[in-house]
Amino acid sequence: MDKALVIIPTYNEVENIKSVVEKTLKNKTFDILVVDDSSPDGTAHLVLELMETYSDRLFLEQRALKEGLGKAYIHGFRWALEKQYDFIFEMDADLSHDPKELSPMLAYLKSDYDLVIGSRYVDGINVVNWPLSRILLSYFASMYVRWITFMPIKDPTAGFVGYTREVLEQLNFKKIKFVGYAFQIEMKFKIWSKGYKFKEHPIVFTNRVLGVSKMNGRIIWEALSAVLILRIKSLFKQTQ
Numbered sequence: 423m424d425k426a427l428v429i430i431p432t433y434n435e436v437e438n439i440k441s442v443v444e445k446t447l448k449n450k451t452f453d454i455l456v457v458d459d460s461s462p463d464g465t466a467h468l469v470l471e472l473m474e475t476y477s478d479r480l481f482l483e484q485r486a487l488k489e490g491l492g493k494a495y496i497h498g499f500r501w502a503l504e505k506q507y508d509f510i511f512e513m514d515a516d517l518s519h520d521p522k523e524l525s526p527m528l529a530y531l532k533s534d535y536d537l538v539i540g541s542r543y544v545d546g547i548n549v550v551n552w553p554l555s556r557i558l559l560s561y562f563a564s565m566y567v568r569w570i571t572f573m574p575i576k577d578p579t580a581g582f583v584g585y586t587r588e589v590l591e592q593l594n595f596k597k598i599k600f601v602g603y604a605f606q607i608e609m610k611f612k613i614w615s616k617g618y619k620f621k622e623h624p625i626v627f628t629n630r631v632l633g634v635s636k637m638n639g640r641i642i643w644e645a646l647s648a649v650l651i652l653r654i655k656s657l658f659k660q661t662q
Contacts, residue, residue, distance in 0.1 A: 426509040426528055428454050429498035433488055435515040436463045443472055443480060446521040451528065453479045457498045459488040490601030499590050511584040519582040523625050527584045536589045536618035539575065539610070540582030544622035551629035563646060567607055570649045573614050576622060578607050579645070589618055604648035611652050
């Protein structure tokens with residue numbers, strides 16, 4: 423039987439983690455790995471309590487330092503491959519990604535796609551409760567990434583993503599350079615560059631209700647400069 427895992431990185435998500443775990447695990451197909459970067463608000467402690475109810479489907483990895491989104495996901499990828507999962511997903515802890523979309527996204531991976539992206543922009547602009555300034559920044563950042571890299575992905579910064587085991591096995595995690603917002607761009611760029619088949623699945627992205635967003639304009643602008651680095655390296659065939 424194919425095994426599917428949802429990796430949820432957390433830092434100070436105690437207000438959201440119970441809800442996202444319960445909503446996700448309603449679907450018996452999926453397990454969850456929470457990768458917590460030593461949240462001072464007790465997120466990991468709450469996950470440990472939930473594990474008493476979901477002992478065979480909910481897992482926790484605690485990291486000593488807050489090193490960024492990319493490092494947390496790579497930690498989760500390595501764990502997932504070691505545990506022999508066939509399909510591995512990234513999903514935010516704040517319910518901006520609807521767990522109900524996991525099933526149709528998994529169906530693509532079980533067909534002939536290697537990468538599936540929960541896309542805000544493949545079918546118009548599907549974002550709820552973001553200020554207009556942030557919508558415009560995100561949308562035009564996505565256009566900029568496509569223009570620089572030539573990737574035909576309409577939402578290259580998306581954080582709701584699924585991979586086949588085979589795709590992750592072909593990546594050299596030590597050569598993933600970026601750890602913040604740019605991590606999402608780098609992963610898609612390297613997978614696309616290797617010729618893997620991808621699918622953008624339209625989703626509605628809903629801004630968090632509880633907790634504090636980790637995103638800000640500075641992080642986005644840093645990611646945009648990283649795009650140039652990716653493109654230049656690809657021209658010199660340094661992308662792995």
